[in-house]
Each structure stands twice: as C-alpha cells, then as structure tokens.
Amino acid sequence: MSKQSIDESIELQENLFEYFKDVDDKTFSEFIDCFVYHTGTQNNKVSKLATAFIEDNGLTNAHINYMHDMENPKQFFSRSNLSECSMMQDIKNSLLSVAYNRFRKVLSQPKSTPMLGRLNKVEKQDLTRVITHCERSNDDLMMDEETTRSMFDKDEAEEIIAERKRFSKLFTKVLKRLK
C-alpha cells in the first residue's frame, strides 16, 4: 500500500468519523449492516441515515451503479466506473474501520471498571443482538468467497476476505465478553 493510499484511507476514515460522530452506536451498527453488508433495513431511522449519507456525499450515481454491479457480478461490462467502484469499496472498508474503533474503545476499558460490565441487562441484550446480527452477516459473506473473488482482482479480494476474518474474530470476542 503506497503512502498516498494510506493518507487517503485515513482522510476517508476521518471524514466518516466526523459524519457519524453524533449517530448512536446501535444506529451506526445497523447502518453498517445495511450499507456494507447489504442486509436491508426495516428501521426508518437507519434508512433515512443511509439516504442522507449517500446524498450528502454526492454518491447517488456511484451507489446505484455499484449496487447494480454487485447484483449482476457476471455481466460483461460493469456500470460503475473505476473511481466510483473504488470509492464505494473504500468507504465500506473505512466504515468497518471506524466501527472497529468504536468497539475497540469498549474493549480497551480498564478491567477494574469494564465498560461491558457497566451495561445493564437490556443494554447487553441490545448489544448482543446487534453484534450477533453483524457476525451472521459477516459469516454469510465469508462463506461466499467465490462471489468476492469474481468481483475484485486477486489482491483486493484477499484483502476483503482477510478483513472479514478479522471481524469474525472481533465479533466472537465481544460476544464472549457479553455472555
């Protein structure tokens, strides 16, 4: 990875952090399910957030084209151009990094006052449900490596698959602590 792409990646993460800083963890997590893992949502708040995010960031065409290509991976010509496709993919990866940093803060609390330990029963149930959902979506994607490999070039596909494995470990760890 070149210095330029690392700088771009950090810049993108900062942009996303800034955009979502006032969004609560639960909504943010559901947004990620919806935007990154394409699970769809029945939650009006998440739906509005996704629409606003796409419009505010001038991604309407990029998103439509990207989704079309995702749904039709075997088509000969892709509808997205190179910049749209790479931007959408980088946003998805950066969203996962931003989300990881939020979860990491929870995990890195001192053991004497563990953040998870301070959650009440209902909050724990909520968090467990959200992370279980993320884990399930991630597992589904991990099982479908073939589609990932068909959509991206070799290096990108390996990177995405490795990222999913890292997240799988993280989700397992968090769920174990929540038990």
Added chain:
Amino acid sequence: MSKIINVIDVLDNKISLEDAKSMIIMHKGEAYTYFDEGLTRHVYANADKTKVIKLNMRESGINYNQMEIDIYTNASEESKEQMVETTISNNLIEQEFVTPIKFGGKKLTIPQRLFARSCRNEVGWTVDGKLQCFDLDEFKKY
C-alpha cells in the same frame, strides 16, 4: 544564478527539456521556472505562482498540448467549471496555476475525493479553494 533562456530555444530544440529544468524560461516577458512533470509534458510556473506553461516532451510523438486545448474547447460550460482555464499559444499550453493535491494542503471531502479519483488525482486547488482538473486528458476518465 540560473541561466535565462527564451522559450523558443526549447521549442526549437536548441536547448533540451532536461537542461531547461535548471534554467529560467522567458515567455511573453515573464520568467518561468520548472515546477513539475508528468508522463507527457514538463510544467513551468511563473514567480508568483499564478500561471503555468506546459512543454511537450518531444519523444512522445503526440502533441498532448493540442489534445488538451481540444478537450477544453469542446467541453461543456458545466465541465469547464471543473477544469483549469486553458489557452494555447505557439504550441504552448498556458493555464492558471492550481496547487496539485499531491503537494498536500486541504483535506478532501468525499465528493471531492470522488472527483479527484475520476481525474487520476490530477486536480488542484485554485486560490479561492475550488478543486479543478489541470490535466484535461484525464478529466473524468476513470
């Protein structure tokens, strides 16, 4: 002190582009010094960094300056808003100076980054903070 030459000396091959990089080039009574280069042209900027001129690399065999002015001339008004103002004179491209994003400066928003990528990052900041493409051959090509 750097040697002062006339741009015609470079255009007439009396001085090579490589040698000219360490010299001051006079064009229309104004002094230009080497600023940057791409795959096809060398770029010289004036002292107060308001204008650049672009000199074709001879060995490429294609007149990229002519290509660039054709792209600018034929662009829609909407596209021109995102392009650096470009003119041609004596087979030299003259453009307003913009600070390329590769030289740092402001952070880009997501729409700006998307635009930059569509131009292979050949974009820069104008004095009033607008992002414009300076290598028109790359304009929204990707």
